[in-house]
Amino acid sequence: MASQQLRETIELIRSQASVAADGLSLAERRKMMEEQQAQLPVPADIVREPIDMDGVAGLRVTAPGARDDRFILYDHGGGYVMGSVATHVELMGRLSRACGATVYGVDYRLAPEAPYPAAVEDSLAAYRWLLRQGAVPEHVMIGGDSAGGGLTLATLVSLRDGGEPLPAGAILFSPWTDLACTGESMSTRAGQDPMITDRAVVLEMAGLYAGDHDATHPHISPVYADLAGLPPLLVQVGDAELLLDDSTRLAERAEKAGTPVRLSIWDEAFHVFQAMPQLPEAAEAVAQVEAFFREHID
Numbered sequence: 001m002a003s004q005q006l007r008e009t010i011e012l013i014r015s016q017a018s019v020a021a022d023g024l025s026l027a028e029r030r031k032m033m034e035e036q037q038a039q040l041p042v043p044a045d046i047v048r049e050p051i052d053m054d055g056v057a058g059l060r061v062t063a064p065g066a067r068d069d070r071f072i073l074y075d076h077g078g079g080y081v082m083g084s085v086a087t088h089v090e091l092m093g094r095l096s097r098a099c100g101a102t103v104y105g106v107d108y109r110l111a112p113e114a115p116y117p118a119a120v121e122d123s124l125a126a127y128r129w130l131l132r133q134g135a136v137p138e139h140v141m142i143g144g145d146s147a148g149g150g151l152t153l154a155t156l157v158s159l160r161d162g163g164e165p166l167p168a169g170a171i172l173f174s175p176w177t178d179l180a181c182t183g184e185s186m187s188t189r190a191g192q193d194p195m196i197t198d199r200a201v202v203l204e205m206a207g208l209y210a211g212d213h214d215a216t217h218p219h220i221s222p223v224y225a226d227l228a229g230l231p232p233l234l235v236q237v238g239d240a241e242l243l244l245d246d247s248t249r250l251a252e253r254a255e256k257a258g259t260p261v262r263l264s265i266w267d268e269a270f271h272v273f274q275a276m277p278q279l280p281e282a283a284e285a286v287a288q289v290e291a292f293f294r295e296h297i298d
Contacts, residue, residue, distance in 0.1 A: 001267060002266075002267050002268035003280045003281060005278060006269060006279055006280070007268070009276055010270060013194040013195065016036075017032060018197070019032045019033045019036070020195065020198065020202075021201075022200070026081060026082070026112075026208075029082050030081075030082040033078060033082050033083055033087055034086065034087060037088070038086075038087075040090040040275075041090070043063075043093060045063065046062070046093035046096070047060075047061070048061055048089060053104070053125065053130070054125050054128070054132075056106060056107070056108065056122045056125045056129070057085075058105055058126060059089070059092075059105040059107065060102060060104055061089060061092040061093055061096055062096050062103070063096040063097035063100075064097075065097075066096045066097075066100055066101055066102050066103075067100055067102065068102055069135075070099065070101040070102065070139050070297060070298070071101055071102050071104065071130060071135050071139060071140045071141070072099065072102075072103045072104070072140075072141050072171070072293075073103075073106065073123075073126060073130060073141070073142040073143070073167075074092055074103055074104065074105045074106065074142075074144060075106050075108065075119075075123055075142070075147075075149075075152050075155070076088040076105060076106070076107075076145065076148045077144065077145040077146030077149070077174075077176075077272060078110075078146065078148075079146065080111050080116075080147045080151075080205060081110055081111050081205050081208050081209065082110065083110075083147075083148075084107055085105035085106070085107045088105060088145075088275075090277060091145075091274065091275050091277075092105050094277060095143075095171075098286050098289060098290040098293075099290050101141075104126065104130060106123055106126045107122075108122035109122055111205075111208045111209040112208040112209075112211075115208065115209055115210065116209055116210055116211060116217075116219070117219065119151050119209070120151065120154050120158060123142075123151050123152070123154075123155040124155055124159070127140075127142065127155065127159070127167070128164075131165065137165040137168065138297070139168065139297055140167040141168055141169050141293060141296070141297065142155060142156070142170050143170060143173070144171075145172075145173035145175075145274065146175065146243075146272055147205075149172040149173055149174060149176060149177070150176040150177045150179075150222060152170050152172060153170065153177060153222040153233075154218075154220070154222045154225075156170055156222075156230050156231070157218060157219060157222055157226075157227075157230070158219060160230060166230070166231050168232075168297050169231045169232040169233065169296045169297075170230075170232075170234070171234050171289055171293075172233060172234065172235045172236065172247070172250075173236050173275075174236065174237050174238065174243060174246075174247065174274075175235065175243075175246060175247060175250065176246055177222050177223035177246040177247070177249075177250050178216075178221045178223045178224070179206035179209065179215040179216075180206070180221060181199055181202050181203050181206060183245025183246055184245055185241065185243065185245040186199045186202075186242055189240060189241060190242065192240040192242075193238070193240050193241050193242045193243075193270045194270050195271035196241070196243065197242070199242065202243075222250075223246060223249050223250050223253065226257065228257040229257075229259070230254070230259045231259075232260040232262070232296055233250075233254055233261040233262070234261075234262050234264075234288070234289065235250060235251050235263045235264070236264045236274065236285050237263075237265055237266070238265070238266050238268070238269025238270050239265050239267050239268060240268050240269060241269075241270060242271070244265075247263060262292065264285070266281050266284075266285070273285070274286065
């Protein structure tokens with residue numbers, strides 16, 4: 001059952017301007033996302049350090065007690081066209097605190113200035129850089145939300161296809177895995193999710209990222225990829241999400257392929273509800289991440 005805080009937050013979001021609203025320019029969407037996320041206070045004990053990961057900009061985020069031999073590589077959300085490590089500092093700080101790990105946020109290049117495969121190239125480069133610093137793959141998890149969740153999965157598929165060492169697991173918050181936007185929830189959940197209400201806006205962002213490539217390419221829409229041989233996946237999604245089927249179909253395909261997958265669906269929850277620290281659902285979700293992290297790494 002949804003918490004009162006969740007329902008109040010839904011009403012608050014509906015009363016505010018949305019980055020996914022119709023009629024906004026990309027510059028307006030980017031500015032709005034940065035300003036809205038800046039309103040989330042980051043605890044004073046969270047340490048942030050800009051870092052260069054072999055030419056890819058990033059941010060090292062650590063909470064007190066975070067180990068320097070346990071890692072999360074994080075790809076932020078934003079439809080591949082907006083967002084940054086700055087918009088996700090608070091969430092990365094909570095993950096560092098919960099898992100006792102050093103979190104590296106990846107500031108991958110955005111479309112349309114840098115369409116596919118730029119984001120995948122940057123995520124791969126950051127992972128390879130982390131291993132060259134001495135990180136053991138078995139002590140690394142990669143994760144992300146929304147587009148960052150899809151990017152995380154595309155990174156795994158690319159690593160597997162290239163015969164490279166795979167991390168211990170992946171954390172996927174409301175992952176966007178189908179840029180062709182064919183899931184039934186695109187219509188059955190229309191208007192329910194206050195964060196993303198319209199398939200047309202999602203398709204617009206998909207087109208900017210995919211460019212001249214087929215949106216069903218497995219490195220663009222990893223729900224269409226062969227998912228065999230991947231490390232364990234933790235998939236979290238809200239039942240009200242326009243992108244709900246991007247998670248449910250992913251989990252179904254991963255299970256059929258023999259990849260361990262844990263799917264959790266939160267009643268009435270919206271897109272990337274984990275980013276709202278005041279929600280009991282977000283606390284429960286991060287606690288689940290902690291258990292998953294310790295199960296597969298510690």
